[in-house]
Amino acid sequence: MNTVREEIFALLRDYASLVPARFIQIPSNISFAEMNRCLVELIALNPHFQLYAPSNQYQRSFWKTMVRQLEDLLNRSGEEDEEIDPRILDHYLSTSPTSGPIPGSSAPSLRGQICDRGLPLGEPPSKSFVTYFWKPKLNQVQEHSHQDMVNLTHYRSSTLEESRTTIEGGTTGLRTWFASHMLARYLIQNPSIVEGKCVLELGSGIGYLGIIVASLQQLSPKVSSSLWLTDVNEEVLSQCRRNVQLPCNISSTHKSVEFRVLDWEEVLHSNVKPLENLLQNQINPDIIIGADIVFDPALVPPLVAVIALVLQFGSKSGIQRSAIIALTVRKAETFQSFLDHGREKGLLFEDIPLPEAKGFEFVDAVETGASADNVRVLRITLHRT
Known part of the structure; x- marks a missing residue:
């Protein structure tokens, strides 16, 4: 998948650079099926993120938010034959310290374990890989046939392992x-x-x-x-x-x-x-x-x-x-x-x-x-x- 919608690229960029999940919103103009597929192909199964992953704390927060928003999107779409890709749920559960219902549900037992930033209570931020996308000057002047699309091959990335604590x-x-x-x-x-x-x-x-x-x-x-x-x-x-x-x-x-x-x-x-x-x-x-x-x-x-x-x-x-x-x-x-x-x-x-x-x-x-x-x-x- 070399070309994606701008809105999808924005979500990919936000995940890679560890933008707090509460600031990330699934685009309203993207269908459930497309969003489902993009989350799997661009993030959950992305080879780069498998080798250079954000912290488990961040991934839990992100996927909690995505699952909740996907459920809302599916309910609004009325597509009864669709469901959240099992690979998304499996990936989310693999980041959880304990088994239980998907965060974002109404399960009170889990609500008590998660703070409002989506991080488990009492668990300090750990070191995490963060990736920033940037476009070399030569590629900045290239014209796109579809202005609302982003060619991922025009971008470079810089990845670091860093501490998300201030000091x-x-x-x-x-x-x-x-x-x-x-x-x-x-x-x-x-x-x-x-x-x-x-x-x-x-x-x-x-x-x-x-x-x-x-x-x-x-x-x-x-x-x-x-x-x-x-x-x-x-x-x-x-x-x-x-x-x-x-x-x-x-x-x-x-x-x-x-x-x-x-x-x-x-x-x-x-x-x-x-x-x-x-x-x-x-x-x-x-x-x-x-x-x-x-x-x-x-x-x-x-x-x-x-x-x-x-x-x-x-x-x-x-x-x-x-x-x-x-x-x-x-x-x-x-x-x-x-x-x-x-x-x-x-x-x-x-x-x-x-x-x-x-x-x-x-x-x-x-x-x-x-x-x-x-x-x-x-x-x-x-x-x-």
Whole structure:
């Protein structure tokens, strides 16, 4: 099934990106038979989701919602000869910790076990594979003969294993944040920024942007691209490596991806030569990227100092280096501190217009309060006197 209705693709995208089931609605213009078939073929039996599945908690919540909505759709259709595909029910039951009636029914014994978000009470969110669909720039301009249809072959996907808890073990790096999606959109719309370049990412987290950048570099005919992914937390960086190297991701075929522990606070040490050697000689990037790395006021001075250190010299390609940083403004004081410290170091800040969502299927409904309204994407350069 390479071509599907837009509404069906939206549901597939929502499931893959772990949109809470309470926000997912079966399209009203789709027949019961078609919806039944698509849920089986595109989700329940999808080989990708069998290898890289969402958590059992999420799957229970999703299928509970789908079964209830399918029952409603069947009742409205009046098609007495139709029934919910047994494979849907079997798949749902396989995710349940205990046997019992299908959630969504009126069984009081089960209602007491399920919270309003569709997760079993007392069961914390577990690690889960999440998949994001995105369309390379070349495919964004292709015309479709049927505008209400989506050709799945025009899309790429990026899959990660991440924690859906906000903070796990004291680090925010084990999940993907909203600003990362905005920067990914911008880079996908402007792939020349990373094609044929040496890219350094600060605060790579579990590798979402790294997968996007490595994929864009692999999709380019240029072969001189390289990518350095850095983070201060070794556990997070190990997860980053595993995600980038997942066989389902194009990034797994990239031969020039390096993973390196990098502590920004080293720039404030009396002996900064080792860090200078790493950044200027060993990595020698053409461009720096980073997403949602401006959140802790204590980290602003070392972050700014690292950016300024890298931008001091031209890249090996002879062009002036720049940094592209996406951030969510949670506290105005922290953002202003970032700007003030940067200007003291001679940094220039330019706002980049946020990319339109058309052609991009990134969804992140988990980060409470996050929206494009409080996301900034900045191009940073060093003032030359």
